Amino acid sequence: MGKDLLIYGANGYTGELITRLATERGLKPILAGRNEPAISALAEKHGLEHRVFSLDEREKLDAALQEVEIILHCAGPFSLTSKPMVEACLRNRKHYTDITGEISVFEACAALDKRAREAGIMIMPGVGFDVVPSDCLALHLKNRLPTATYLTLAFYGMGRLSHGTQATMTMNVGRGGAIRKDSKITPVPAGWKTREIDFGEVTKTGVTIPWGDVATAFYSTGIPNIEVYTIAPASALKMMKLSRYFGGLFATGPFQKYLQSKIPAGGPSDTERAKGRTLFWGEVRDAEGNRAQSLQQAPEGYTLTAIAALNIAEKVLGGNFRTGFQTPAKAYGADLVLEIEGVMRQDV
Numbered sequence: 001m002g003k004d005l006l007i008y009g010a011n012g013y014t015g016e017l018i019t020r021l022a023t024e025r026g027l028k029p030i031l032a033g034r035n036e037p038a039i040s041a042l043a044e045k046h047g048l049e050h051r052v053f054s055l056d057e058r059e060k061l062d063a064a065l066q067e068v069e070i071i072l073h074c075a076g077p078f079s080l081t082s083k084p085m086v087e088a089c090l091r092n093r094k095h096y097t098d099i100t101g102e103i104s105v106f107e108a109c110a111a112l113d114k115r116a117r118e119a120g121i122m123i124m125p126g127v128g129f130d131v132v133p134s135d136c137l138a139l140h141l142k143n144r145l146p147t148a149t150y151l152t153l154a155f156y157g158m159g160r161l162s163h164g165t166q167a168t169m170t171m172n173v174g175r176g177g178a179i180r181k182d183s184k185i186t187p188v189p190a191g192w193k194t195r196e197i198d199f200g201e202v203t204k205t206g207v208t209i210p211w212g213d214v215a216t217a218f219y220s221t222g223i224p225n226i227e228v229y230t231i232a233p234a235s236a237l238k239m240m241k242l243s244r245y246f247g248g249l250f251a252t253g254p255f256q257k258y259l260q261s262k263i264p265a266g267g268p269s270d271t272e273r274a275k276g277r278t279l280f281w282g283e284v285r286d287a288e289g290n291r292a293q294s295l296q297q298a299p300e301g302y303t304l305t306a307i308a309a310l311n312i313a314e315k316v317l318g319g320n321f322r323t324g325f326q327t328p329a330k331a332y333g334a335d336l337v338l339e340i341e342g343v344m345r346q347d348v
């Protein structure tokens with residue numbers, strides 16, 4: 001087992017981390033990407049096969065997919081890269097997973113549900129930090145209060161962000177926030193609401209963000225109203241609010257080019273990741289005023305991404321998958337995240 005997995009964007013920060021963990025697990029994925037020197041050097045380092053192609057090289061993409069059962073797409077921003085890969089997976093009847101957190105990508109994948117079922121494949125975007133732990137927490141809360149109509153989620157402690165995460169966030173600056181209201185994804189201003197979040201060991205001020213769960217938790221739980229908060233320093237909150245007025249400017253070509261050029265390569269070091277932790281809080285409410293709250297602790301975000309993504313890939317390779325568009329918790333249940341060492345959940 002192992003060569004049945006293709007990691008695209010393997011030379012990126014997260015792709016490399018996933019590659020390293022995959023080899024530690026004894027997997028032998030095929031590494032792929034568009035950057036020949038970087039991909040071949042990484043493949044040589046780990047003794048793996050590699051393929052080099054860009055996403056518009058349809059023949060090479062199809063040929064690579066024909067060699068495997070599942071793709072783990074690590075080349076983001078996924079709003080720019082997901083579509084050609086998902087279409088190739090549908091064409092070649094191969095399972096698609098990625099590590100996106102972008103609402104537009106989740107929604108585009110959800111719209112492919114029928115085609116995925118017809119092709120006999122699973123399409124599961126968001127197999128990383130966003131959304132595995134929060135998706136599992138959302139379903140756990142829904143199971144505790146099946147009549148829930150409101151879901152609020154919060155997370156804290158992402159630590160240092162990788163190049164790709166910052167690039168994706170920068171690309172989306174000026175697009176405002178989003179919540180789910182009456183089942184519909186609804187735009188709200190950036191930094192729309194703040195509230196105190198009690199994570200158990202610490203209470204922090206959270207701010208609404210357009211996190212992937214605004215899309216996915218609806219498919220996992222059916223809850224029609226969803227808000228997601230993160231903990232941001234006062235300076236970031238100020239920037240969010242400023243982006244309401246200047247976001248349009250930041251989104252223009254020259255500004256984007258400038259901002260993107262300032263993002264440092266790489267991401268948190270092994271030591272930083274080992275020291276990092278993430279905290280989650282979630283609450284559901286129903287129309288009668290009943291409530292349930294749960295907390296979750298987990299490893300650092302990029303470590304969690306690598307473990308969660310490979311856990312899911314291994315399940316699929318073992319024949320454990322559901323066809324169609326899936327979210328992690330919908331396919332594998334609320335306890336999926338508890339398979340990761342260091343994850344703890346507590347009802348409060």
Ligand SMILES: NC(=O)c1ccc[n+]([C@@H]2O[C@H](COP(=O)([O-])OP(=O)(O)OC[C@H]3O[C@@H](n4cnc5c(N)ncnc54)[C@H](OP(=O)(O)O)[C@@H]3O)[C@@H](O)[C@H]2O)c1
Pocket residue numbers: 009010011012013014015033034035038054055074075076077078080081099100101126128129130131162163164165166167168266267301302305
């Ligand atoms: N959901 C989560 O929890 C989570 C966790 C980690 C990362 N992410 C997301 O994953 C993505 C990657 O993050 P990262 O920090 O690993 O990024 P990174 O270090 O910047 O690496 C990006 C990778 O994507 C490739 N790539 C970018 N655009 C491409 C395109 N148009 N066609 C083909 N390949 C392309 C790059 O190839 P080149 O070397 O050729 O440029 C590189 O291999 C980001 O979108 C980030 O937000 C999400």
